[in-house]
């Protein structure tokens with residue numbers, strides 16, 4: 419394999435994983451961030467995010483001299499006494515901006531900063547999720563005939579980002595320059611993954627198309643679980659039966675308190691805006707979002723019913739605050755969205771999460787505690803919101819001893835109802851008969 423010199427701009431989940439994994443594939447990678455304290459921490463081997471395998475990979479890359487961290491994009495691209503960088507990955511945030519469209523300020527800022535510094539024939543790769551047409555806009559912004567722009571969307575799940583990078587279902591590389599697309603695809607050749615070379619706009623669209631489809635799949639399952647409950651069917655049985663159909667697949671069929679995280683909410687809103695700007699009302703995506711809101715409200719209905727018809731002044735214990743298990747990320751967490759709705763009805767919230775997230779926003783109104791027993795004390799109901807497997811092993815008999823009313827609303831269908839019943843709890847799942 420041909421080892422390339424690569425700059426990665428942005429060291430969030432995507433950038434840091436990309437940098438560390440590319441270094442592990444043998445490339446020379448210099449990662450840049452504008453946060454000086456973060457760069458210092460990274461150089462000292464401290465990783466801020468919870469991502470299995472990442473600290474080891476970073477340490478390995480640094481020890482092998484193939485991975486380093488610098489302050490600012492400029493320093494990553496103009497390294498004195500080093501051969502020129504050949505590929506620059508943009509891994510900066512593209513958050514939801516005004517009205518739901520993706521905010522490209524960070525991409526633009528980096529493009530402006532580096533356009534005159536890029537070595538001849540270097541390739542810019544956009545890894546962030548950006549609206550269709552951004553590769554073209556970036557190309558114009560850079561305004562260099564000798565610099566090609568490539569779209570190479572990431573499909574990393576938080577909590578398994580390193581695994582997903584090293585064992586991808588596919589690699590999508592889009593560019594209007596065949597040579598540039600091939601150079602980027604070759605970076606991954608050791609992975610032996612199916613690789614699709616396409617045009618830039620299609621590559622940019624793949625990411626939205628995939629994420630919105632997954633969000634739609636989950637909204638479908640969540641609505642289905644509601645119907646199952648009404649009809650006396652069991653959603654676990656129903657999704658098992660569906661999952662055997664290879665056209666549907668068994669993954670991503672678990673109902674929950676609504677979907678969230680750093681990607682699905684922003685990508686669904688962004689695709690709606692993209693479609694609107696193109697004169698199209700993408701009703702399926704809009705319905706997936708409204709179904710997600712209904713799903714959250716349905717959880718609140720269940721908690722209210724369990725608490726005797728009113729939440730006012732009731733203590734409610736929340737199990738799980740992160741948007742899914744295996745991460746400490748609270749961004750757009752369904753748990754926090756449900757918490758806000760519960761609090762709006764006057765509930766007093768106590769939350770416990772094994773990842774001990776430190777930045778729980780005050781708006782959620784949750785008192786975060788370190789012990790499950792403190793979370794459960796005097797609770798009129800307990801609500802499982804995140805599918806942490808650790809919750810199965812809690813001492814449910816001890817928890818039953820401290821609650822005001824022994825009832826669990828399990829929005830992930832995570833716990834064993836028999837274990838709960840033996841411990842003295844009434845167990846209420848989602849879509850279970």
Ligand code: UDX
Nearest residue numbers: 572573574575576670671672674677678679681741742
């Ligand atoms: C997602 C995509 O999977 C990934 O390809 C993309 O690059 C970024 O967005 P991530 O946000 O890390 O990854 O989480 P994911 O595991 O996909 O879960 C998203 C949400 O769906 C979470 O709130 C999760 O709890 C929920 N979910 C997932 C369910 O409710 N049921 C399921 O069966 C699966």
